[in-house]
Amino acid sequence: MPQHRDDVVVGAGLLGLAAGRALAARGRDVLVLDQATVGHQGAGSKGGCRIFRLGYPDPEYVRAARRAAELWRQLEQESGRQILISTPQLSFGAGLADVQLAMQQAGAPCQLMAEREAAERFPGVRTGGPAVLEPESCVTAADTALAALAAAVPDLRTGVRVTALADDGRRVTVHTTEGDITARSAVVCAGPSSRALLAGLPGWPAIPTTPTLEQVAYLRPAAAAGPAMPIFIRHGGDESYGLPVPGTGQYKVGVHHGGPPAGPDANDQRPDQALVDQITAIAAASLPGCDPAPVSTERCVYDNTPDEDFVIDQVGNVAVACGTSGHGFKFGPLFGEWLASLATGDHAELPPGRFKLSRFG
Ligand SMILES: Cc1cc2nc3c(=O)[nH]c(=O)nc-3n(C[C@H](O)[C@H](O)[C@H](O)COP(=O)(O)OP(=O)(O)OC[C@H]3O[C@@H](n4cnc5c(N)ncnc54)[C@H](O)[C@@H]3O)c2cc1C
Structure with a gap:
């Protein structure tokens, strides 16, 4: 596998696939890695269906869900697959x-x-x-959604575990079970394993998931x-x-x-x-x-996070999205846009500040 990329995404669940697709759409040379397979038994994204709803007790989430619906519809158009089933x-x-x-x-x-x-x-x-x-509201055909996102990721490697990350300020080194890869940026979407992968990386606060x-x-x-x-x-x-x-x-x-x-x-x-x-x-x-x-x-x-808000943040050349607390699926392609904006620095569609780690003090 090529040893230098623009971006390496760790994890090919909903978030990692969405990030990979959004980065590829921006013309980046992106590699998405997963230790197992897409939608495997132990993944939070597995299974056939999820609820897509606008109803949250907070208008910022309602607006985000409406934006996500637009992006899901775009993915349906691009992929020719039905993902949201009106219910x-x-x-x-x-x-x-x-x-x-x-x-x-x-x-x-x-x-x-x-x-x-x-x-x-x-x-x-x-x-x-x-x-x-x-x-x-809709029922999301979750397995179809994952397949459509995966199909839009040009380079997806499964069965490759990321063992550690290092960021020297100029580039990131991603240590994997198949050798090291350097990149301009890394995007960590490893679900509950994100916390351990980022622990000890300079400048990163602890992730309380x-x-x-x-x-x-x-x-x-x-x-x-x-x-x-x-x-x-x-x-x-x-x-x-x-x-x-x-x-x-x-x-x-x-x-x-x-x-x-x-x-x-x-x-x-x-x-x-x-x-x-x-x-x-x-x-x-x-x-x-x-x-x-x-x-x-x-x-x-x-x-889970303590407040059920997501974690989406960036330190240096590494971005993370995790802590989806059981309600992240509906926002899938929007996570992708947010993460691609952080990783590329184009700031086209940035995540709300409430998801930063600094909120935990
Ligand atoms: C029972 C249940 C019901 C839900 N219902 C809803 C719902 O109705 N509506 C809704 O919006 N959301 C719902 N959700 C939440 C939603 O499914 C999750 O928020 C979302 O799927 C999480 O995606 P993820 O990409 O963060 O995690 P995951 O899918 O877990 O992906 C993380 C990936 O990272 C990989 N990985 C981890 N460590 C490494 C490593 N070191 N190297 C390489 N790869 C690694 C893993 O193998 C995994 O594939 C539900 C969740 C569950 C469990």
Whole structure:
């Protein structure tokens, strides 16, 4: 492999692929490396689907999600693949008012519904109170999204582990299991392993991320199948969520931040019975459209920050994006633009300052 590049991206999950694509689109000679394969079992980006929503309790996130939607649509056009599948969403729970306000402030369409109205329109979900209908939500075909991003990365090498980085102020040396590579810049998108890769690099503060091993369950429709299920998110309380799985008839349910602490390479796929029981109870109480007994489960690592805001920052010739805290997928191509702007210094589309590491003091 060539020993000098413009940019080396560490990690070929959602963020690394998006960064690689955005850098290549800027004409850079970029190499993306992953220790395993795209979408492998232990990656946070694996699996078939994610929720794309505009609804956040903060208008800056709502605006970012709207921009990300534009970029996903561009990727759909370029790749000829459908990534966002339009699906109505019901949001409810104690945090609802903040979500509705932020959406209104950012000019995102949303509609407040009484509990009864929501039940009439979406009998498969019990909201237990008023709900906001988010008409621009989508199910993201996550595996298709990864494939489309990967196809736009000219040089992607899997099975190559980055063991260390060094930055002498002029260039970066990337030490790998296949030899050293020098580059004008490195972009670290190694999920929960980013923290260890950057620890000790001069000028870098500690990255306070902690992984957890989350679990989702897949449910089949109730015996008396009704109208199509919407996406749902409960803001507050058990922080549960659900979405239809494209092309399967199944419904995926999870609990945001429900899993135990884990190591950065956690990959134990055995179901956690306590989490299975919790999801079964949520389905029995709130999802009359589903049979509450899961047909299967899946485990997946969250890379968490203390405040659930992402980490996107740069010191010298090294940039990082990690700490996506279980809600990063929807922003995929926008992460790419932000990182390419940092790495090239073109400042075309910079990340919000709230994602800098200096916020941790
Ligand atoms: C159960 C679950 C549900 C989710 N639901 C949603 C949702 O509905 N909506 C949403 O927006 N987001 C959701 N997310 C979050 C979203 O999936 C993640 O934020 C995103 O996929 C993280 O991508 P990443 O590229 O940072 O990490 P990863 O996909 O983990 O990629 C990191 C890559 O770096 C590689 N790597 C690590 N160390 C090295 C090294 N030293 N050398 C080379 N390669 C290395 C790894 O092999 C890995 O492939 C969910 C996440 C989970 C787990």
